[in-house]
Amino acid sequence: MTGDSGVPRMAPTGHRPASRHKRDPEERHMKQFAAVLLSLGCLVLSACGSSGGSDGGNNGSGNLPPLPAPDGQGQAGPAAGSERAGRSYDVTLTATDGERIVFTVHEPAQLVGGQKYPVLLHGSGFSIPRITAAMRNFAAPAGTPLVNIQTSKQYTDAGYAVVSFDQRGFGTSSGTVTIMDPDKDGANLLQVVDWIDANLDWTARRDGNLVLGAYGGSYGGGYQLMLNNIDPRHRLDAIVPQITWYDLSYSLGSGDVPKSGYGLALTAAGEVLSGLQMDPSVLAVLQHGLTDNRYTEEDQAMLRYHSNRYFCEGVSQVGKRAAVHPPRVDALFFQGMYDALFNLNEAKANYECLSESGGDVRLLTYNIGHVLPGGVGLISGGLSGPSDFSRCGPWEAGALSLQWFDAKLKRDPAAIAALREVPEHCITLSSNAEGVVVNRIKTGGTQADVPATLVPLLLPVSLTPVTLYTATEDGTVVAGIPTSTLTLENPLPIPGLPGGLPLGVSTDDAFVFVSLARSRAALPSQLETLGDQVRPVRGFGTHTIELNGIGVKLNAGDRIDLLVTAASLPQYPLIIARNPLLPAVRVSGTVQLPVLGAVETVH
Incomplete structure (x- = not known):
């Protein structure tokens, strides 16, 4: 807990947040021990981490509206006994507010008739376009910093479909840029997932729901957390958010002081690359920070609503959707130790929140992240290769992401066994990616x-x-x-x-x-x-x-x-x-x- 506003309410010690209610130490430690046993049991039995909802399934509860009828834009898989090379093609939807939603379906490298394939959602970082058909086969050298969050080839080659979308206001998707507003960006994302659900006949299913994962970094990490919070069908099974936020009011204004360097960078990138489509409400927040030396209470409330914290801590607001705690999902977080925008504190808060929901959740760090020019360089400890930027000790982000999906979505025995060797946390200590493995991230001392x-x-x-x-x-x-x-x-x-x-x-x-x-x-x-x-x-x-x-x-x-x-x-x-x-x-x-x-x- 902290004394000033706009800061994630993170428990000072232990695995789980204490914001819900106080627990005596013995009870807290027994619950932590039980959660660890449950996670290990899930890995051994390969049966617990396969779906995002309660009672062993990821279907949401209550009366849900029917999925939309197929619209003819999805391409059918081959007939049983035949196969074909995977294709990439674009789909355009009309959002509920009349704006355009554009995404690209990248089929698995080879489609075999009668077989079913898990789907991975992909969203890019702020202002960056989606992975288009022309980028389908792009492959960078292994370990290239953060390349795994902006490519699809390693996944399509491994038998996954990747659906990469243009975030609202960027690329060829229209609308103003609202920085992950659950009611605008979120509504668009739900339409994309509903379309996948209704239009692709070769998608894998489990307990009646899609077998669905998601990946991406920064803005492309934020959408994963938001989608998990607002999807009434709880379709996300496994996610890999990298270098993303827990509370934007903290990211952009910890200590009630505007982080103007990133405010200026977001404004410039957003306006230029969206064609001057930054939403006036967002511009007003960033302007207040620069001109007034602080954000208003209304600014902070808006940034909080666009954050995982709103749901994790029940920060309800009048006229907004209910702040319901996130459903279970298996989450592999990566955070940059040199990230000056989204720090380890935010990653720890995300980890604690989703751990409380009962999923298998890990948090590892690496050296890369949101680094502004003029900051301390990353080379003071020496580099042995490009993968030093994207790993902690032996665990490299790109390879581990694929392993995570193989274990959680495909239930591959080899991947499940390999994950038993991946720790709860690895904290990078130097620019050569030397790390320390800990069961909990120590706070204070x-x-x-x-x-x-x-x-x-x-x-x-x-x-x-x-x-x-x-x-x-x-x-x-x-x-x-x-x-x-x-x-x-x-x-x-x-x-x-x-x-x-x-x-x-x-x-x-x-x-x-x-x-x-x-x-x-x-x-x-x-x-x-x-x-x-x-x-x-x-x-x-x-x-x-x-x-x-x-x-x-x-x-x-x-x-x-x-x-x-x-x-x-x-x-x-x-x-x-x-x-x-x-x-x-x-x-x-x-x-x-x-x-x-x-x-x-x-x-």
Whole structure:
């Protein structure tokens, strides 16, 4: 839990979120143990992870409207006893609001009459077009960063159909860009899945429902979580969301400070690549962040509604769809440790939410992600090949994604056996993809004091490093979610005035940016911000918060320092304390680091 708004409510310890109700430690640990046993049993019996709904099936409950009649756009499979090469072809639907929905059906590489094939949905990252027929056979070198989230060949070659759609407002799909609005983007997605359900005669079925998976990264990860939340038939069986969000109000405004670098990037990419089709409501949110130095409560509510958090935590809003907890689905999450937009904290929150629903859920990290130019480079630890960007230890994202679908959708015995060797979590520690395997992601830990430190607000480039921890042996691993309790104070209170503040100064005028940096024993003056992770803290008073997740392996004498600054580039351009009557703030408190010690790592 945290002290400021717009932050995912993530349990400070353990596997499952504590936001629903409090549990005593013994009960919580017994339930965690039971969940682990259930997951292992599912792997051994290969019977539990095959469908997304309750009672062993992924059919939704209640009275559901009938599926639409076939519209003639789907191509029939070959007759029994014959076969043909798979094809790729486009389909166009008219959305309920009159807009155009366009997607491409990529059949499996070879269709055999009488056989049935699982289907994978694919959605691209923000502003990126779908995988078209011309891209069907595109194959990049193994391990190329994130290529697995924008290609179909490895899946069609393995006997899957891939249905790749243009997100609303991008490519050849029309409509304004609403950033994963459940009532607009979501309605379009439901039409796509209904069309697949009604029009393709060669799709695999289980318990009367499609055998359906989904993959994609960033925006293409967000759609998977949203679809799982709103599909009344609960058709998703297995998903692989990569580098995606839990709560957009946190992603774009943690600590109630707008992340202007990405706000500007989203606006520019969205407007240019959609043909000036960004929805006015979205533009207004991004504009408020830049001009007002903060988002309004209405802005934050909109961003939250477009997020998994809305459903996971029951953040209901008047006039919006019910915030029902997500149904069961097997989910393999990947998150970038250098991702400056969607961090490990958000991935952990997604993991905890879907784990609570009862599915087999794993979370692994890698080095790549949303990295803005000017951030700390990824090469400080040395690279041995392109796959270093997309793996943690021996587990490479593209290969593991295919293995995940083989186990969950095909129930392939070899894939099921292989998944027994894949851990609950692997946290990447360096740019050469060395990682640490943990059963839970540690939150908080070894405490260090932050002595009262003066931070000049009118000299935003000045650094104020505070040493928090010094490793005493080689191979010391620090990995997880740091926590902190930090107090911001006015160093020059004026007697007789409210809060001791000068006239024209409010408590929210004060904010600073906090990050953790490594100082190597051999280069003590060279500070390397861990994972490019920066956390704003806003307002006078005491803030108990999570800092952004980190992973690092230290040598004896290496330090972890706390950096407190008044500005942060390139993530927060133009976002600084703007009141000249407030020249400085004083920061003090404590930080708790997730120190694991000199534990075994994987390569």
